[in-house]
Amino acid sequence: MPSGAPSTDLWPRLEPLLPQVQKPARYIGCEDGMQTPEHGSDKTSWLFTYPDTYEIGLPNAGLQILYEIINERPDAAAERSYAPWVDMEELLRREGLPLFSVDTHKPAAEFDVVAFNLSAELTYTNLVNCIDLAGVPIHSARRADADPLIAVGGHCTYNPEPIADFVDLVVLGDGEEVIGDITDLVGEWKRNGKNAGTREGLLRELSKIEGVYVPSMYEVEYDGEFLAAVTPRYPDVPEKVEKRTVTDLADWPYPKQQLVPMTEVVHDRLAVEVFRGCTRGCRFCQAGMITRPVRERPAEQVSRMISEGLQRTGYDEVSLTSLSTADFSGIEKVVADTVSNQGVGQVSVALPSLRVDAFTVGIAAELQRARRTGLTFAPEAGSWRMRQVINKLIRDEDLYGAVESAYSQGWRRMKLYFLTGLPTETDEDTLGIAELGRNCVELGKKYNSSASVTVSVGGFVPKPQTPFQWFGQNTEEELRRKVELLKNDLRGTKGVQLKWHDTRASLAEGITSRGDRRLGAVIEYVWRHGGTFQEWSEHFSIDLWLEALAANGLDVDWYVYRHRTEDEVLPWDHLSAGLHKDFLWQDWRDALEELGLEDCRWTPCYDCGACTGYGIEHVVASATPPAGGSQGTGVDLSAGGAVPVTLQTTKPIGVGG
Amino acid sequence: MRLRIAFSKHGKIRFTSHRDVARIWERALRRTNLPVAYSEGFTPRPKLSFGLALSTGHESEGEYLDVDLDPEQGADVDLAGLTTHLSAHLPVGMTATGVVVVDRRMPSLQQAVTSCTWQIDVCGVDESTVQAAIGAALAAEELMITRERKGKEVTDDIRPLVFDLAVDQPIEQGVRLITELGTQPRAVRVTELLSALDPPLAEPLLNEPRVLRVHQWITTDDGQRHDPMNVAAAASAPAGVA
DSSP states (O other), rough: OOOOOOOOOOOOGGGGGGGGGSGGGGGGOOTTTTTOOOOTSSSSEEEEEEESOOOHHTTTTHHHHHHHHHHHSEEEEEEEEEOHHHHHHHHOOOOOOOOOOSSOOGGGGGGSEEEEEOOOOHHHHHHHHHHTTTTTSSSSGGGHHHHHHEEEESGGGGGOOGGGOOOSSOOOOOOHHHHHHHHHHHHHHHHTTTTOOOHHHHHHTTSSTTTEGGGEEEEEETTTTEEEEOOOOOTSOOOSEEEEEOOGGGGGOOSSSSSSSSOOOOTEEEEEEEEEEOOOOOOOOOHHHOOOOOOEEEEEHHHHHHHHHHHHHSEEEEESSSSSSSGTTTTHHHHHHHHGGGGOOOOEEEEESSGGOOOOOOHHHHTTTTTOOOEEEESSSSSSSHHHHTOOOHHHHHHHHHHHHHHHHHOEEEEEEEEESSSTOOHHHHHHHHHHHHHHHHHTTTTTTTTTEEEEEEEEEOOSSSSSGGSSOHHHHHHHHHHHHHHHTTTOOTTEEEEOOHHHHHHHHHHTOOTTHHHHHHHHHHTEEEEEOOOOOTTHHHHHHHHHHHHOOOOIIIISSSSSOOOSOOOTTTTEEEEHHHHHHHHHHHHTTTTOOOOOSSOOOOSSSTTTTTTTTOOSOOSSSSSSSTTTSSSTTTTOOOOOOOOOOOOOOOOOO | EEEEEEEEEGGGGSSOOOOHHHHHHHHHHHHTTTTTTOOSSSSSOOOOOESSSSOOTTTTEEEEEEEEOOOTGGGOOOOOHHHHHHHHTTTTTTTEEEEEEEOOTTTOOHHHOEEEEEEEEEEEEOOOHHHHHHHHHOOSSSSSSEEEEETTEEEEOOOGGGEEEEEEEEEEEEEEEEEEESSSSSSSOOHHHHHHHSSOSOOSSGOOOOEEEEEEEEEESSOOOOOOHHHHHHHSSSOOOO
């Protein structure tokens, strides 16, 4: 597409298709907050794409933030796209129409950069499908100079090797600043005419930006089936790519104009990010490891974003988002201010990620003054022993305290989230999940005879850049056996409803999460055999994934089930979330010893690397943790006082074994 | 106090569903700071009542909703300029076209509306075919359709509810029809009418007709047709007009 070409509006050709598809409002745009940017040969254009349906992709905060930041630049323009559902895709291909933006219905290939958010590995085949539907060659090596650059960001990019063949550049970490650096370079290249033979040079320049990884600039060597090394092809390309981190959220009060969709989406409410990063140190949690350090948004900015956002959008519900919202220093005040703000009418507050040890009667009482929202607690494991292994240091009593707080304030049902298949897990640990569920219902019956809990169980998938990255995932059969164990134990138990994640989907996620570049052929195989929308049970097929591995001579055991050793080169070793590999290894050994590790935001640093490596610090408004519960110490702190440092990790123990 | 609001729906936004439109209104009313009354209970909802659902994809010049205002604060609402104010908070393609005060004892829109006038642009057929199909339909004693109801196929005669049906004027690449279809005891859908014609005009799918609801009507016992806003005006005094 010549860069000076006028913008194409596909709407007249799309409009006749919409009466024939399910949920046509997915494709119309029209959101409050939508921008209709002007394109031009001197403007760098971005198409921010979520590789799943509109309902799932629209609320994605990362894409909305970048969409606004780019559109605020006079020399750039941004629009959005989402994966068309299978019925729409069929019509598009039949009519010879490409992937398009929902803002001005412009063909994807007319953008300079098509950037995808990757939040889940099972969307990888949709990524490939969207590139293909855009009319762009799926392999980066086959792309011409004038083809759009395919970029990816989001949590999955901490191991982008399985999709390395398909993408031109990968962004690690916070996007707010790095997006500007990329725009500068791409803009210069565009204004110079995107001349033949200059794409490689541009990519090489991009690879020097902190937080940008260009897979094609690296050579991958194998030693037998093992990875030997991933090394830069040029001396000026960094050996190790560090993530990008914004130091202060107060500088980035985005989204300022959250998009309000005209049709229902998964999180149909105002969302205000109260902090980024988490140092609770749960060892299974990739998000907590890769987003450090903790950076709180000032409470007054949070309150302002809530009241202005509610007035602007007309929403009657606000979600305070973070990885553990009850840990926010200003939580009680912000919740109280919001529910008592008469200016915005009846408002309910959702706290989507709650640690039980910080959920108090006070918060429960404030929340229920408006409408009651669903409550989900995540004890993650059924026994104290297991929770020490995963470093989720909450006692049974903390859970019971939180649950009783909620029941006493009028809630009648809540959801408890658990993982199974964790390192060292015994059947006793697994059955502890059922026991906790039963005990919670008993507590609830003191307040309401119809009290109930939903116990939701997911199979654990080890993730890159975490202490559990060396752990061999439980086999699919083993995960299924554990689910059966719980089903049998809870049979006939009134008030406890058991739900479980498809264990076959956990296996497919395992294949993609810690794979190397050889997985690219597997993803391509699944896509070529119709395997899109793998997050959707009606489209998911484990047989297709296993067939694809076999067709490429790869082994599920080797990629998923085996434990990895300390000296093994991991596919993501040349990418850094700031965490020292020896810190992660030590934390893995501590896990096996059932040793906990303190939350460092209120206690001395143990040098994981996330702050010291980048010369940044936690931004926390309070020097002491919020009141109540055990605050991750396993010790009852409800009487007040500082957090005792009793669970600091021991000195290094012998490795191996 | 109860307000009846008239609005139109055109363009891209026509692909939103009836449920979507209800949510769009809830948000718009909150942004307008209108003191809407809420239901009691664990999950209080704003007291809004919508008229006949408009099928997803159809446009309209005559949509209505009734809004109950808080009895204490509702009396202070300034109706002058409210339509402009509301339209500013509605998405592109939706416009508030009028506001009146109605008596709360009046039957709901769902109960009161007796028929709708539709404009239907059918593409890919010539006028003589359409004229023949219409003539046959109007001359027929019954027009049978089959539809699914609670998982079972039922057949209905829609002829008694086809009050009027005629070719309006030729348009580019097709024919424009005007029809008035009854809504009691059940609203006949435009697609049901088109599929009951011989030959059916609802196929092929690629030439989906463009449909516009032009009017909704309330027929009173004396046989007079009224616009839902006019009936409201007549039954309530003093009437507020935006």
